[in-house]
Each structure stands twice: as C-alpha cells, then as structure tokens.
Amino acid sequence: MKILRIILIILLIAFVGMQFVPTRRNQSNIVPKTDFLVVNNPSKNVNTILQESCYDCHSNNTDYPWYNKMQPIAWFLEHHIKEGKDELNFNEWDTYSERRKNSKLNAMIHQIEDEEMPLYSYVLMHRDAEISKDERQTLVAYLRILKKNHE
Amino acid sequence: MKNLKVATAIVAMAFVSLTTMSCRDTKKEDLHDDGMHSEMPEEGNHDDSMMNHENSMMDENDSIMNHDTSMMDHNNTDRSNTVMDSKMQNSDAKQVVADYMALKDALVATNKEDAAKAGKKLESTLKGFNVSSYSAEQQKELKDIIEDAMEHAEHIGKSEMDHQREHFKILSKDITDMVAITGTETTLYQQFCPMYDGGSAWLSRSKDIKNPYYGSKMLNCGKVEKEIN
Ligand SMILES: [Cu+2]
Numbered sequence: 001m002k003i004l005r006i007i008l009i010i011l012l013i014a015f016v017g018m019q020f021v022p023t024r025r026n027q028s029n030i031v032p033k034t035d036f037l038v039v040n041n042p043s044k045n046v047n048t049i050l051q052e053s054c055y056d057c058h059s060n061n062t063d064y065p066w067y068n069k070m071q072p073i074a075w076f077l078e079h080h081i082k083e084g085k086d087e088l089n090f091n092e093w094d095t096y097s098e099r100r101k102n103s104k105l106n107a108m109i110h111q112i113e114d115e116e117m118p119l120y121s122y123v124l125m126h127r128d129a130e131i132s133k134d135e136r137q138t139l140v141a142y143l144r145i146l147k148k149n150h151e
Numbered sequence: 152m153k154n155l156k157v158a159t160a161i162v163a164m165a166f167v168s169l170t171t172m173s174c175r176d177t178k179k180e181d182l183h184d185d186g187m188h189s190e191m192p193e194e195g196n197h198d199d200s201m202m203n204h205e206n207s208m209m210d211e212n213d214s215i216m217n218h219d220t221s222m223m224d225h226n227n228t229d230r231s232n233t234v235m236d237s238k239m240q241n242s243d244a245k246q247v248v249a250d251y252m253a254l255k256d257a258l259v260a261t262n263k264e265d266a267a268k269a270g271k272k273l274e275s276t277l278k279g280f281n282v283s284s285y286s287a288e289q290q291k292e293l294k295d296i297i298e299d300a301m302e303h304a305e306h307i308g309k310s311e312m313d314h315q316r317e318h319f320k321i322l323s324k325d326i327t328d329m330v331a332i333t334g335t336e337t338t339l340y341q342q343f344c345p346m347y348d349g350g351s352a353w354l355s356r357s358k359d360i361k362n363p364y365y366g367s368k369m370l371n372c373g374k375v376e377k378e379i380n
Contacts (some may be wrong), residue, residue: 097295099328103302103321110317 018071023078026085028060034094035059046142050090053118053129057084059091067125073150080119098150112140203270242352243280244333245328250276251326254307255353263312270307270315277301289332294334300325316347323353330354330369330379336379345374352376 006110031038044124056062057080068077088104095103113136118129131139200270250273257265282290303322307315327341343352347364355361362374 003164097299099295099299099325101297107317114313 003091003143013073021071021075023071023074025064026060026062026078026081027064028091032091034092040096040146042142045138049077049131049133049135049139053131053135055090056126056129057081057119057122058088059085061091063121065126073125076121080122102147102150105143105150109140109143109147112136196265212259241281241284241333243276244329245336246276247273247289247326247329248339251322251354252356254304254319254322255355255363257365258312258316259361259370260368261312263315266312266315267308267310270304274304274308277304285332293329293332296325296329300329319353319363320351321346323351324330327352327354327379338378340375341377341379342373343376344369344370354379 033039037050042050056077062068062077062081067073088107093101108117111132115136118131123130238328250269254266254269254273257269258264277300280293280297282293282297300322303318303325306318307322310318330339337356340355341352341356342357342360342362343350344362344364346369347362351364353363358375360371360375362370362372365372
C-alpha cells in the first residue's frame with residue numbers, strides 16, 4: 001500500500017509540474033484580408049464547418065476550451081498546430097499563388113474524402129470538430145467548384 | 152486502503168484547481184514567433200505591465216507590420232535578366248526530370264519504399280535548384296513551381312502508397328510546367344489515364360504506357376497525349 005501511495009504522489013507531482021511548463025498559445029483576434037473565408041465568402045454552412053473543424057489547427061486562432069489548456073493535451077495540440085499551419089494556413093490563403101491554391105484545394109478534397117481530416121485524435125477530445133457525412137459532402141462539393149475556378 | 156483514497160482525493164482536487172487556474176487568462180501566456188508565421192500577431196507578448204494599456208493598439212501595428220513582411224517574401228524580387236536558350240536544359244533541370252522518372256518507375260512497380268526514397272531525392276534536388284540563368288519572369292514561375300513541387304516530394308517521402316499517388320498527380324503537373332520553361336534534351340511523352348481521380352496525367356521517357364497510378368492492377372490504362380521535345 002505504501003508503494004502505491006508513493007507512486008500516486010509522484011504522479012501527482014509530475015502532473016502538477018507539467019502544468020507550469022508553458023506552451024505557446026495560438027491566438028489572434030485579427031482576421032486578415034487574405035483569409036480563406038474573407039476572400040471566398042462561402043455559404044454560412046461551409047463557413048461554420050471550416051471554422052469549427054479545421055481552423056483550430058490551420059489558422060492563427062485556436063479555440064481553447066479548458067481541456068485544450070491542460071497538459072499534456074496542450075502539448076499535443078501545440079505540435080499539431082505547428083505542423084498543421086505549415087501545411088495550410090487559412091488566414092494566409094490569398095498569399096498563395098494560383099498553383100499553390102490549386103494544390104491545397106486538391107489536398108483538402110482528398111483529406112476530407114478519405115476522412116483523414118480533421119485528425120481523429122482531435123475529434124475524440126473535441127466533439128464540435130466532428131463532421132458528419134453530409135457535411136463532408138457539402139464541403140467537398142464546395143471545394144471542387146472552387147478548384148474548378150482555379151484551374 | 153485509506154491512504155489510497157486520500158491520495159486519489161488529492162489528485163482529484165489538484166486536477167480541479169489546476170483546471171480553474173489554467174482557465175484564468177490566456178492572454179498572459181507567452182507567444183513566441185517562430186519566424187515561419189510572421190503574421191501571427193504577438194498578442195500578450197508585452198509582459199511589461201506599463202505597456203498593457205496600449206496592448207490592443209500595439210497588436211494592430213504588429214500584425215500590420217508583420218503582414219507587410221510576409222507579402223514581401225512572396226513578391227521576391229528577381230535579379231538576373233539573362234535569357235536562356237530554351238533548348239538547352241541546365242543540369243538541375245535534368246536532374247529533376249531524372250528524379251521524377253525514378254519516382255514514376257517506383258509507383259509503376261507499386262514500391263512504396265523506392266517511391267519514398269525517390270521523393271526525398273527529388274526534394275533535395277529541387278531545393279538546390281539554381282534558377283539564376285533564367286529570365287526574371289521565368290525565375291518567378293520556376294520558384295513557384297519549385298515551392299509547390301518540393302512539398303509534394305516531401306509528402307511522397309513519408310507517406311503510404313495511396314497518398315504518394317495523390318501527390319504524384321499534382322507533382323506531374325508541376326514538372327510538366329517546369330519542362331515547358333527549361334526545355335528538355337530527351338523526348339518526353341505526356342500520358343493520360345481518364346480513370347484515376349477524374350483523369351490524371353504523367354510524364355514518361357517511353358511511348359509505351361505504364362500507368363503509375365494503379366500499378367499492376369491497371370498497368371496499361373492510358374494513352375500518349377503529347378510529345379515534348
Ligand atoms: Cu501529403
């Protein structure tokens with residue numbers, strides 16, 4: 001029993017200690033003119049899906065409910081955001097060349113169709129980010145039209 | 152057993168209190184810019200309490216300034232104006248085509264490891280591509296192509312077969328556009344299969360059709376669309 005107590009105390013200390021390790025927060029209240037939604041002005045439906053399911057990792061502003069601020073979740077998220085923004089930053093959409101836009105649209109369509117995005121591990125924690133089959137279809141249909149216009 | 156209960160209770164209490172604490176104030180957290188995303192406003196970076204009042208104004212300025220920087224990066228100015236004979240293909244351009252062909256052959260053979268290796272090789276060749284011998288306009292176009300193609304090559308270097316093929320499709324367009332600028336000393340054939348992803352093209356050194364999108368399943372789907380000399 002004593003051993004168990006020691007283990008628990010160590011775990012507790014580790015957990016508490018973790019909370020003091022700072023993580024970089026990804027927050028901004030400025031929506032630049034180059035933002036995907038500003039430039040393309042999609043339907044309200046598409047707008048909501050993208051913001052709730054994709055913008056947390058692919059823009060300069062992440063929504064942080066309490067569990068996203070707790071360690072070690074915050075670390076995982078920080079990592080995803082960095083990688084995600086490297087791939088695609090919706091806030092910077094209009095700074096991409098036509099070629100890059102086309103590439104990104106193609107990748108988005110595939111990622112959504114193949115159910116690779118939003119990342120499964122994230123959806124597990126963050127139910128708001130989940131997208132239904134219908135929503136996937138809506139999004140893909142919209143992105144396909146957009147892609148046609150960029151070809 | 153009592154000890155266990157006490158310990159568990161402590162953990163639970165700590166969890167709850169920390170949760171409330173961590174909800175306090177996001178703005179206070181440090182935000183460091185990593186340079187990659189220079190337009191990320193440095194909100195909350197002003198630890199100095201003297202400056203807190205001006206915070207919102209500062210943020211605005213920061214983001215505008217940062218934004219300008221990023222725009223400049225994208226409008227990279229060109230230096231050289233030397234025009235190049237389009238028939239003469241420089242060694243970087245030759246190597247790109249060679250790496251691309253190795254990649255295509257690996258996809259034809261449905262060999263994920265070789266495709267990944269070829270993708271990495273192509274990525275490094277593209278990275279070292281010297282565009283200085285082209286006209287300003289060509290340089291701009293080439294840089295755009297290289298940036299895009301490098302990303303596809305990078306992903307091919309670390310992905311599963313299906314995903315490699317998705318990227319290969321767009322990469323093929325990049326390389327085709329590149330060859331249109333750099334020219335080619337050996338004849339290339341642009342081939343096309345209507346089956347894959349609403350119709351997809353690729354380049355080959357040979358007239359014979361060996362489809363890279365399906366491997367052995369549909370090796371012969373496609374036809375020669377264009378001969379590039
Ligand atoms: Cu990829």
